[in-house]
Amino acid sequence: MTQEELLKFKENQKITDQFKQPDFYGIDELLNEEHKLIRDSIRDWVKKEISPIIDICCQEAIFPDFIKKGLGEIGCYGPQLPVEYGCGGLDYISYGLAMQELERGDSGIRSTASVQGSLVMYPIYKFGSEEQKQKYLPRLATGEIMGCFGLTEPNHGSDPGSMITRIEDKGDFYLLNGAKMWISNAPFADIAVVWAKDDNNIVRGMIIERGMEGFTTPETHKKWSLRASATGELVFDNVKVPKENIFPNVKGLKGPLTCLNSARYGISWGVVGAAMDCYDTALRYSKERKQFGKSISSFQLQQKKLAEMLTDITKAQLICWRLGTLMNEGKATPSQISLAKRNNVEMALNIARTSRQMLGAMGITGDYPIMRHMMNLESVVTYEGTHDIHLLILGHEITGDNAFS
Amino acid sequence: MKILVCISVVPDTTSKISFKDNDTKFVSDGVQFIINPYDEMALSKSLEITESLGGTITVINVGLADTEANIRKALAIGANDAVRINAEPKDAMFVATQISNVVKNENYDLIFTGRESIDHNGGLVCGLLAEMLNIPSVNVVSKIEIEGSKIKATRDIDGGREELECTMPCVISAQKDLSEARIPNMRGIMAARTKPLKVVDAVSENDFSEFVNFELPPAKTGVKLIDAENAGELIDLLRNEKKLI
Ligand SMILES: Cc1cc2nc3c(=O)[nH]c(=O)nc-3n(C[C@H](O)[C@H](O)[C@H](O)COP(=O)(O)OP(=O)(O)OC[C@H]3O[C@@H](n4cnc5c(N)ncnc54)[C@H](O)[C@@H]3O)c2cc1C
Numbered sequence: 001m002t003q004e005e006l007l008k009f010k011e012n013q014k015i016t017d018q019f020k021q022p023d024f025y026g027i028d029e030l031l032n033e034e035h036k037l038i039r040d041s042i043r044d045w046v047k048k049e050i051s052p053i054i055d056i057c058c059q060e061a062i063f064p065d066f067i068k069k070g071l072g073e074i075g076c077y078g079p080q081l082p083v084e085y086g087c088g089g090l091d092y093i094s095y096g097l098a099m100q101e102l103e104r105g106d107s108g109i110r111s112t113a114s115v116q117g118s119l120v121m122y123p124i125y126k127f128g129s130e131e132q133k134q135k136y137l138p139r140l141a142t143g144e145i146m147g148c149f150g151l152t153e154p155n156h157g158s159d160p161g162s163m164i165t166r167i168e169d170k171g172d173f174y175l176l177n178g179a180k181m182w183i184s185n186a187p188f189a190d191i192a193v194v195w196a197k198d199d200n201n202i203v204r205g206m207i208i209e210r211g212m213e214g215f216t217t218p219e220t221h222k223k224w225s226l227r228a229s230a231t232g233e234l235v236f237d238n239v240k241v242p243k244e245n246i247f248p249n250v251k252g253l254k255g256p257l258t259c260l261n262s263a264r265y266g267i268s269w270g271v272v273g274a275a276m277d278c279y280d281t282a283l284r285y286s287k288e289r290k291q292f293g294k295s296i297s298s299f300q301l302q303q304k305k306l307a308e309m310l311t312d313i314t315k316a317q318l319i320c321w322r323l324g325t326l327m328n329e330g331k332a333t334p335s336q337i338s339l340a341k342r343n344n345v346e347m348a349l350n351i352a353r354t355s356r357q358m359l360g361a362m363g364i365t366g367d368y369p370i371m372r373h374m375m376n377l378e379s380v381v382t383y384e385g386t387h388d389i390h391l392l393i394l395g396h397e398i399t400g401d402n403a404f405s
Numbered sequence: 406m407k408i409l410v411c412i413s414v415v416p417d418t419t420s421k422i423s424f425k426d427n428d429t430k431f432v433s434d435g436v437q438f439i440i441n442p443y444d445e446m447a448l449s450k451s452l453e454i455t456e457s458l459g460g461t462i463t464v465i466n467v468g469l470a471d472t473e474a475n476i477r478k479a480l481a482i483g484a485n486d487a488v489r490i491n492a493e494p495k496d497a498m499f500v501a502t503q504i505s506n507v508v509k510n511e512n513y514d515l516i517f518t519g520r521e522s523i524d525h526n527g528g529l530v531c532g533l534l535a536e537m538l539n540i541p542s543v544n545v546v547s548k549i550e551i552e553g554s555k556i557k558a559t560r561d562i563d564g565g566r567e568e569l570e571c572t573m574p575c576v577i578s579a580q581k582d583l584s585e586a587r588i589p590n591m592r593g594i595m596a597a598r599t600k601p602l603k604v605v606d607a608v609s610e611n612d613f614s615e616f617v618n619f620e621l622p623p624a625k626t627g628v629k630l631i632d633a634e635n636a637g638e639l640i641d642l643l644r645n646e647k648k649l650i
Contacts, residue, residue, distance in 0.1 A: 020419075033473075037477065037481060037594055041590070045588050075590045075594075088592065090594075094591070098591070
């Protein structure tokens with residue numbers, strides 16, 4: 001299917017997404033009117049723009065090009081960054097709610113926005129020179145240009161400190177060599193925020209532009225997960241990088257790790273969206289589906305599943321809200337973010353599996369979103385720090401002992 | 406171009422409707438309130454007009470403080486400022502009187518209402534307001550074009566459509582094809598924080614009507630399926646049971 005065929009397909013679709021979110025503990029009362037308006041607006045946008053096309057995009061493994069601009073128009077790229085650079089100027093709860101609603105639609109769509117906002121715009125804002133901010137942020141905020149984030153390498157995933165991608169000082173410029181793998185948005189990105197070691201073995205961040213000689217971005221195919229998100233490699237073969245493209249304000253691994261904190265925070269909210277979509281789908285289906293002369297929702301075994309899913313979602317919602325409040329106050333620690341990411345992704349994966357079973361055979365088809373969420377979440381539990389790595393971060397925090405190596 | 410959009414705030418279409426106090430009052434607990442969908446279309450049409458011709462859009466609502474979240478939404482969608490007349494919107498006469506009192510000296514070129522609000526479905530505010538302001542009105546408009554000091558409107562009539570011209574200022578009530586409702590974006594929501602929302606007191610007004618009681622429509626009964634072979638049974642049911650033919 002081509003992008004034009006996708007747009008034609010979309011024109012003929014009606015809005016049929018009936019999603020209603022659970023709010024068992026009245027968490028809405030902890031939100032202000034603006035938060036709720038943001039959430040409801042993005043929910044409406046997802047129902048109109050994403051839900052009608054997401055199944056076909058995943059089945060066909062195509063990234064819907066039109067959402068690059070769409071996500072920019074609705075304001076999902078860096079909503080928490082300041083207005084003077086064309087961003088939203090909103091708080092972290094607004095940002096979290098935006099990610100929740102996007103991932104309720106699809107983790108791949110949320111990934112596109114997370115990468116652009118937290119992994120490309122955030123480091124430029126936080127570590128970039130004023131010229132870099134002026135040059136890139138306003139256009140990234142609207143989706144006029146798209147970015148990607150290159151940290152992971154073929155042989156260095158959980159241990160990015162051992163990366164081998166390097167820059168060599170050549171006087172007027174740096175020479176970049178190496179390769180990054182599993183990079184979201186890479187195939188279409190106009191710029192890449194890349195992390196590489198300098199002559200002193202110190203990790204430095206830089207902005208690489210498409211078109212620089214020796215820079216290519218081959219696409220990664222055959223994914224069973226995040227099929228509506230484009231993933232690829234970044235290959236650097238003697239790329240000449242102007243010195244003004246290096247981030248002046250950060251050195252060492254804490255650069256990329258700071259960006260990851262912001263993205264992991266968004267994921268903690270995002271996966272609650274995916275979990276709510278699975279729960280809501282299973283709840284509606286179980287009331288309608290009759291077996292042995294009764295709705296399957298009237299059987300105790302199914303009620304146990306629903307009750308436990310609602311309990312887990314409610315706990316995750318409370319974690320998100322509290323973490324969001326800590327983020328707004330500038331008090332959230334990396335290990336608090338690890339706890340939220342780890343807990344909530346696992347919660348969402350479990351709910352995807354349980355709710356899928358409640359739909360019986362129907363649950364494996366693309367007529368329902370659950371199997372798609374389940375497959376997507378396998379990436380989410382891996383990227384931005386694997387499930388194990390977050391456990392090690394927490395273990396380190398609790399005991400003071402580093403168990404990584 | 407100076408445009409006024411009258412918005413009412415109504416229960417979401419998927420709300421569970423119930424009544425209390427001997428069926429004289431609507432139970433609003435747990436009900437989500439939205440901008441009346443026809444008013445939202447009027448607002449997005451107004452934005453299309455000001456985006457091409459320039460101008461400003463004011464939204465006005467007769468309601469208590471709890472409607473302000475939806476007024477902010479209208480500002481986030483793109484209206485320039487808002488007025489809330491602080492009163493329970495008792496009936497169409499009351500609402501039209503309050504609005505005309507506030508806007509009579511404001512010289513709006515175009516005033517929009519929805520064709521009806523989806524809660525009480527009265528559809529009267531458009532005509533009443535125009536009469537009170539002594540200007541023409543066109544209701545149930547599904548298409549509108551501005552031509553100098555006139556508008557060309559297409560309205561739905563029984564079994565067809567009618568095209569007519571009308572001079573401005575005038576009051577237009579919006580029908581569903583007029584425009585597609587817009588979703589506010591985060592920049593708009595941010596901008597809405599600082600847009601003016603003026604609250605004014607209502608003028609006193611005689612009660613012209615009173616709610617005696619509300620009743621829900623009879624519950625839908627199940628569907629009776631008839632075998633394709635048995636057309637006779639269908640005719641029998643329509644004739645004798647439903648008495649439709
Ligand atoms: C769809 C997708 C998109 C991605 N997008 C990006 C992107 O945009 N940018 C980017 O830089 N990266 C991206 N990634 C890469 C992702 O961050 C890495 O896959 C992740 O960090 C894990 O690295 P790895 O795959 O090399 O696994 P490995 O590090 O090889 O881990 C394999 C297994 O070993 C475990 N393990 C590793 N070390 C330890 C230890 N010390 N103790 C115990 N267990 C351990 C892990 O938990 C895991 O279970 C993406 C990945 C996917 C799947």
